[in-house]
Amino acid sequence: EVPLLESGGSLVQPGGSLRLSCAASGFTFSTYAVSWVRQAPGKGLEWVSTISNSGGSTYYAASVQGRFTISRDNSKNTLYLQMDSLRAEDTAVYYCAKSIRSGGGYLDYWGQGTLVSVSS
Amino acid sequence: DIQMTQSPSTLSASLGDRVTITCRASQSISSWLAWYQQKPGKAPKLLIYKASSLESGVPSRFSGSGSGTEFTLTISSLQPDDFATYYCQHYNSYPYTFGQGTKLEIK
Numbered sequence: 001e002v003p004l005l006e007s008g009g010s011l012v013q014p015g016g017s018l019r020l021s022c023a024a025s026g027f028t029f030s031t032y033a034v035s036w037v038r039q040a041p042g043k044g045l046e047w048v049s050t051i052s053n054s055g056g057s058t059y060y061a062a063s064v065q066g067r068f069t070i071s072r073d074n075s076k077n078t079l080y081l082q083m084d085s086l087r088a089e090d091t092a093v094y095y096c097a098k099s100i101r102s103g104g105g106y107l108d109y110w111g112q113g114t115l116v117s118v119s120s
Numbered sequence: 121d122i123q124m125t126q127s128p129s130t131l132s133a134s135l136g137d138r139v140t141i142t143c144r145a146s147q148s149i150s151s152w153l154a155w156y157q158q159k160p161g162k163a164p165k166l167l168i169y170k171a172s173s174l175e176s177g178v179p180s181r182f183s184g185s186g187s188g189t190e191f192t193l194t195i196s197s198l199q200p201d202d203f204a205t206y207y208c209q210h211y212n213s214y215p216y217t218f219g220q221g222t223k224l225e226i227k
Contacts, residue, residue, distance in 0.1 A: 035216075037164075037218075044207065044218060044219075044220050044221040045156075045158075045164065045207050045209075045218040045221070046218065047209070047215060047216045047217060047218060050214070050216070059214040059215065060215075061215050062121070062215070095163055095164070100169075104211060104214070104216070105211050106154035106166065106169045106170075106209065106211050107154070107156075107164075107166065107209075108166050108169075108175070109166075110163040110164055110165070111163060112162075112163050113163060
């Protein structure tokens, strides 16, 4: 198993900010790209963002570009997602997931998710 | 951006049935396609990568095929544990996108 444990989800008002964390263990974190994928209630999966193993390359979905920032601390084996200017449509379970290569690729291990609710 | 379209959206089938789910890409993605299974309240689980490679530990009744723009996931003989939602995802180039999902229900 490759534990990935998300945290930081909560209820936040529209326009607010939140930072999600994902603590990794059981593999050499600094070797692989990691991603955030979200799922709105009753909806399908939506890829949100990916960061390369070194953190030197980042990629975002158009729906979050300019509002969300992905980052990682390889010394702490932790992935982050800073979410600003939150909207109701950002309400979702956010999963972190490990890629199979340093730059991305398919997702072979997933965390259990953390719920973000955006509402007044 | 590459769009992924799955069909059908819902599939009703019986234990022991052979079922096929289709995923189409809006442009060629070579074989850079993965399939995931998700059960209610759980994280997705990788089944197939590179269109037809079976992930370790996944039962051999699951198989994938295709290349370019058209792909299929086949379950050869449905078992009770297979009733779930299935998603395809391309990883040809960013942004990676998922299909909208296919819910496999018991008939």
